[in-house]
Amino acid sequence: MKTSITYFRIAIGITVFFHSITVDLVAQESGGWKAGVAKTVITPSEPIWMAGFGSRNKPSEGVRLDIYVRAVALQDVVNKPSVLVTLDLAGIEREMADAMAERCRKEFGLTRDRLVLNISHTHSGPVAGLVPMPLYDLEPAQRETVRRYTNDLIDKTVRTVGQAIQGLAPAKLEFGQGLAGIAVNRRRDRLRSLPGPVDQDVPVLAIRGQDGSLLSVVVGYAAHATALSDYLISGDWPGFAVAEIEKRHPGTTALFVQGCGADANPLPRRDEKLARNYGEILAYAVEEVLRGRMATLEGPLRTAFELVDVPFHEVPTREDLQRRLNDKNVFIRRHAKRLLAELDRDGKLPVSYPYPVQIWQFGRGLKFIALGGEVVVDYSLRLKNEFGFDHTWVAGYSNDILAYIPSLRVLKEGGYEGGGAMIYFGRPGPFGAAVEEIIVEKVHDLVERTSASVQGKAK
Numbered sequence: 001m002k003t004s005i006t007y008f009r010i011a012i013g014i015t016v017f018f019h020s021i022t023v024d025l026v027a028q029e030s031g032g033w034k035a036g037v038a039k040t041v042i043t044p045s046e047p048i049w050m051a052g053f054g055s056r057n058k059p060s061e062g063v064r065l066d067i068y069v070r071a072v073a074l075q076d077v078v079n080k081p082s083v084l085v086t087l088d089l090a091g092i093e094r095e096m097a098d099a100m101a102e103r104c105r106k107e108f109g110l111t112r113d114r115l116v117l118n119i120s121h122t123h124s125g126p127v128a129g130l131v132p133m134p135l136y137d138l139e140p141a142q143r144e145t146v147r148r149y150t151n152d153l154i155d156k157t158v159r160t161v162g163q164a165i166q167g168l169a170p171a172k173l174e175f176g177q178g179l180a181g182i183a184v185n186r187r188r189d190r191l192r193s194l195p196g197p198v199d200q201d202v203p204v205l206a207i208r209g210q211d212g213s214l215l216s217v218v219v220g221y222a223a224h225a226t227a228l229s230d231y232l233i234s235g236d237w238p239g240f241a242v243a244e245i246e247k248r249h250p251g252t253t254a255l256f257v258q259g260c261g262a263d264a265n266p267l268p269r270r271d272e273k274l275a276r277n278y279g280e281i282l283a284y285a286v287e288e289v290l291r292g293r294m295a296t297l298e299g300p301l302r303t304a305f306e307l308v309d310v311p312f313h314e315v316p317t318r319e320d321l322q323r324r325l326n327d328k329n330v331f332i333r334r335h336a337k338r339l340l341a342e343l344d345r346d347g348k349l350p351v352s353y354p355y356p357v358q359i360w361q362f363g364r365g366l367k368f369i370a371l372g373g374e375v376v377v378d379y380s381l382r383l384k385n386e387f388g389f390d391h392t393w394v395a396g397y398s399n400d401i402l403a404y405i406p407s408l409r410v411l412k413e414g415g416y417e418g419g420g421a422m423i424y425f426g427r428p429g430p431f432g433a434a435v436e437e438i439i440v441e442k443v444h445d446l447v448e449r450t451s452a453s454v455q456g457k458a459k
């Protein structure tokens, strides 16, 4: 009996051995990659407060376009899978991202560096999150709706990540870039003399099955998803863009990755026709890239994720905050109330914020840099200039939408993105002048650590 079990085990061992050789040979023929995609509708099932604009005064009244969580899992021949998740939401705060990441770690062994959570920043999505934002003053019943929605959203996101990993199959990865003129630097709206840079690159990652069929398209662009501002749920213009790409390529799952579009708006706006048009423009740009010559991406995929402390310029005192309780601006009053509660609870206010920086390096081919917060365009233009415009993709709005992230230029210019917006995020004050250098330095550290030249040391 013992012997037969041993033979049986050897037989299984040999089968598994040959099976894995076959799978690996197939994987290597296609560049070593496996990929899997999944998507799940996250449209709220009941009226809910909508995120992005503080001026809304009632919950949603219907649905214009379903919203989604989408995931693409990628695996090279060496490492465990990595998963890019995109969500049609205005924001994702640290607590919710941590909850999603922790469950993905427990259930799929997915480490934090191998999970990117990017949001489209749609201003036609629901308020979601475990911690209330001072931008929204919700009644208890509305808070309860948001709590229900958030728990369901976390479940659906984790499940979608699992489905993408389960669907891993041999694939080929290609990268190329186009251009699209959707973004306008919105700070010029207030001051025409401002320089007004924009990033109009359209980075495209095409994931093909072994037969060459298009399994998934990941497309990036840097502009606010604010073409619409009414009471109908949708993914705004990026939602129309991915719907259009999927219509042109039946069976393909398209993902939109928001870039450093903190100071960019699609202009003009506030009309469904415009939102559709911007979506179609991006879909056309993707077609041009797919028709052109794309670079094949090799593995391995080296990853890194770190938090770096970014100091605030100044933190208000209790007296400052008590004075602000009488301010005529409701948002300033709400912000002061929140910080006083924080002060009572913790005995102090934070002097810095642990800012998330994440890097995915695809062999020697593509650097994908995912930054937290609402990042202004200077970061993407600077990082592409430093690492190479042809193979650097800079995403903002990833992992924690903690605040606006101004460059030194924008910080000095002041205005909304330069610090005025901090109160809507509940932060104690504007970032200090070192914000840009601290973040860029951390990006360089992680790029260095994940570069091919230090392959042996990389995880």
Ligand SMILES: [Zn+2]
Binding pocket: 121, 224, 262, 374
């Ligand atoms: Zn924004």
